[in-house]
C-alpha cells in the first residue's frame with residue numbers, strides 16, 4: 478500500500494504551491510495526476526522522491542510505501558533507493574542523459590545499482606535496449622546522447638528506468654514527444670514491467686490518464702477530484718474535471734476565459750460556468766465511497 482499525506486508546500490516568500498493532499502493506492506495500482514501546466518504535478522512527484530528544491534517549505538509530509546515511512550529516511554538512504562526501488566521517468570529524456578558518457582556507461586551505472594554482475598552487463602544492456610524497441614542494440618551502446626534523436630533518447634531513458642527492484646514508479650508526461658508506435662511500446666512495456674509496482678503517471682492528457690486505475694485532478698495546487706478513473710471520467714463531479722475532459726483533442730480544444738474575479742475557496746471559480754454565490758460560502762469537500770471532489774456539486 479502507498480499512502481501520502483501532505484499539508485502543503487510553499488515558496489520561501491510564502492506563495493502556496495500545493496494545498497493539502499491525501500490519497501492511498503494499493504500495491505500494483507496506478508494513479509494519474511492530471512492538470513494543466515503549473516498545477517503542481519511535478520512538484521508533488523519531486524516531494525515524493527525527496528528531490529524538492531530545499532528552498533521550498535514542506536509541511537506535514539508523510540509517505541508510506543509498504544510498511545515503511547519513506548519520507549522519514551535520511552538523504553543517503555533516499556539516494557540509494559532512487560533509480561533502484563523508486564524510479565523516475567523524466568519528461569525530457571535527452572536532458573536527463575549525461576552528455577559526457579556513452580549509453581553503455583550510463584546503463585552500466587544503473588545495472589550496478591540493481592545488483593547485476595559485471596560479467597552480465599553487456600547482455601543485460603542489449604536486452605534492455607531491445608525491450609524498448611531497438612532491434613540492433615549493440616551500435617547504440619557506444620553512442621553518446623548527442624548522437625541520438627529525441628525519440629531514441631526517450632527510449633534509452635526508459636531502458637534506464639527498467640529496474641527489476643522498482644516498488645514505486647513515477648512517469649512525468651511519459652508519452653510527450655513520442656510517435657504513436659513508441660507510445661504503444663511504452664504503454665505495453667510500462668504496465669507489464671511495473672505490474673507489481675505502485676505507478677504514478679503525471680499527464681495533462683486525460684485520454685492517457687484513463688488507462689490508470691485512479692485519477693487525481695489538480696488545479697493550481699488544489700485537489701479538485703479523486704477517484705477510480707472510470708467513475709471520474711464517466712461521471713465527473715467537478716466542473717473543472719469536465720472542462721479538462723472536454724479539452725482533450727478528441728473533443729476539440731476549448732478555451733476557458735476568466736469571467737469573474739478569483740476566489741480563495743475554489744481555484745476554478747474565476748472560469749467556472751457553474752459558479753454560484755454558494756461556492757464562496759459552502760463547505761466544498763465532498764466524499765462518497767472511494768471518491769473525493771471539491772465543489773458545491775453533489
Ligand code: SF4
Nearest residue numbers: 743746749752756772
Ligand atoms: S465550487 Fe463552484 S466555482 Fe468551484 S468548480 Fe464547483 S461550481 Fe465551479
